[in-house]
Amino acid sequence: xxxxxxxxxxxxxxxxxxxxxxxxxxxxxxxxxxxxxxxxxxxxxxxxxxxxxxxxxxxxxxxxxxxxxxxxxxxxxxxxxxxxxxxxxxxxxxxxxxxxxxxxxxxxxxxxxxxxxxxxxxxxxxxxxxxxxxxxxxxxxxxxxxxxxxxxxxxxxxxxxxxxxxxxxxxxxxxxxxxxxxxxxxxxxxxxxxxxx
Amino acid sequence: xxxxxxxxxxxxxxxxxxxxxxxxxxxxxxxxxxxxxxxxxxxxxxxxxxxxxxxxxxxxxxxxxxxxxxxxxxxxxxxxxxxxxxxxxxxxxxxxxxxxxxxxxxxxxxxxxxxxxxxxxxxxxxxxxxxxxxxxxxxxxxxxxxxxxxxxxxxxxxxxxxxxxxxxxxxxxxxxxxxxxxxxxxxxxxxxxxxxx
DNA sequence: CGCCGAGTTGAACTGAATCAAGAAACGTGG
DNA sequence: CCACGTTTCTTGATTCAGTTCAACTCGGCG
Numbered sequence: 001x002x003x004x005x006x007x008x009x010x011x012x013x014x015x016x017x018x019x020x021x022x023x024x025x026x027x028x029x030x031x032x033x034x035x036x037x038x039x040x041x042x043x044x045x046x047x048x049x050x051x052x053x054x055x056x057x058x059x060x061x062x063x064x065x066x067x068x069x070x071x072x073x074x075x076x077x078x079x080x081x082x083x084x085x086x087x088x089x090x091x092x093x094x095x096x097x098x099x100x101x102x103x104x105x106x107x108x109x110x111x112x113x114x115x116x117x118x119x120x121x122x123x124x125x126x127x128x129x130x131x132x133x134x135x136x137x138x139x140x141x142x143x144x145x146x147x148x149x150x151x152x153x154x155x156x157x158x159x160x161x162x163x164x165x166x167x168x169x170x171x172x173x174x175x176x177x178x179x180x181x182x183x184x185x186x187x188x189x190x191x192x193x194x195x196x197x
Numbered sequence: 198x199x200x201x202x203x204x205x206x207x208x209x210x211x212x213x214x215x216x217x218x219x220x221x222x223x224x225x226x227x228x229x230x231x232x233x234x235x236x237x238x239x240x241x242x243x244x245x246x247x248x249x250x251x252x253x254x255x256x257x258x259x260x261x262x263x264x265x266x267x268x269x270x271x272x273x274x275x276x277x278x279x280x281x282x283x284x285x286x287x288x289x290x291x292x293x294x295x296x297x298x299x300x301x302x303x304x305x306x307x308x309x310x311x312x313x314x315x316x317x318x319x320x321x322x323x324x325x326x327x328x329x330x331x332x333x334x335x336x337x338x339x340x341x342x343x344x345x346x347x348x349x350x351x352x353x354x355x356x357x358x359x360x361x362x363x364x365x366x367x368x369x370x371x372x373x374x375x376x377x378x379x380x381x382x383x384x385x386x387x388x389x390x391x392x393x394x
Numbered sequence: 395c396g397c398c399g400a401g402t403t404g405a406a407c408t409g410a411a412t413c414a415a416g417a418a419a420c421g422t423g424g
Numbered sequence: 425c426c427a428c429g430t431t432t433c434t435t436g437a438t439t440c441a442g443t444t445c446a447a448c449t450c451g452g453c454g
Contacts, residue, residue: 083328131280138334378444
């Protein structure tokens with residue numbers, strides 16, 4: 001089973017003395033949620049950030065025709081939140097729910113400030129996260145603008161090989177901006193091409 | 198003619214004592230660039246952020262087939278930079294050039310640090326910019342995933358009414374992820390529908 | 395003038411969506 | 425452990441939004 005404690009994450013990703021945050025972390029809220037449980041619904045104001053220690057979340061919208069569009073998958077070691085909603089205090093247009101039973105750490109603004117006061121390095125980490133997020137979104141836009149369904153799928157598999165195995169295929173399709181049937185065909189086509197070779 | 202000094206921008210957008218930054222600002226590089234001039238090319242590492250005081254820049258990629266894909270337009274009052282490249286020191290996949298003769302302020306990391314030291318409020322502003330950028334990118338992804346060419350066009354017109362008038366139509370098409378011919382038809386269709394009503 | 399880039403239009407084409415049906419895999423309760 | 429319903433995935437037939445290609449118009453500008 002996949003698991004990554006926030007502490008382990010910090011030791012890997014921030015340049016910090018070991019266990020700096022232990023005191024704060026101990027007081028922080030950890031939630032165990034079941035497959036299908038919601039952490040955020042359209043219309044609510046998002047007041048938390050979530051760090052996934054184990055399990056898998058999805059962050060998505062539902063349009064007027066009832067179709068869902070996945071903006072992000074968050075397996076262990078990832079953060080999710082609607083930054084627009086939480087930062088600007090606007091009602092969110094998005095949902096967050098669990099694709100698998102999951103264990104998440106819940107941050108509110110206050111926690112973040114406390115952690116930053118405690119260790120400026122945490123602010124640095126936070127800044128890096130914002131920048132990583134921007135690169136990611138930007139590359140995805142570029143891909144949506146320039147690549148075919150097949151190219152986008154190949155890119156997805158290359159970038160998130162593990163997710164392909166854990167996420168239902170129709171949700172990957174939604175992430176890629178194609179229909180489930182479309183993705184199924186793309187895969188068949190690729191398989192047969194690889195076979196012939 | 199459109200013009201917005203950085204000073205005026207700060208007075209509007211940051212909660213600061215008037216002219217706090219004057220000393221730093223005076224030492225900062227201001228560039229006057231001509232239509233068609235480049236500020237960043239694919240393969241270079243982006244070491245600057247640009248604030249547009251007047252004119253109009255575009256931020257875009259060129260794919261293997263030679264097609265350009267516009268990620269962002271930057272008229273006066275906007276920042277542009279490749280945050281992935283500048284933050285992570287990676288060669289950029291993008292270009293920045295001028296659609297109109299423009300006047301831009303050039304920031305490097307050092308300037309940003311100095312300004313932040315001088316006034317922590319500048320750090321706050323910077324943070325707000327990052328969050329705004331993320332919301333923007335996220336909403337655009339959502340739109341690309343869920344909306345038709347026509348819907349994306351209407352959204353663009355609503356969000357950037359002025360840009361529609363200043364940017365050549367084929368570049369708007371590129372921003373929307375459709376062909377110039379496609380956009381032309383969408384507009385004709387809309388015009389005829391409005392006329393009939 | 396004559397050229398050139400920008401925009402438009404038409405006709406043919408195509409990648410991907412839709413609709414409909416069936417097969418496989420999965421989990422839950424009896 | 426089986427039986428059942430539900431969800432996931434696949435496949436085929438058809439349709440459609442948007443592309444491609446090519447020709448033509450228009451306005452600016454040397």
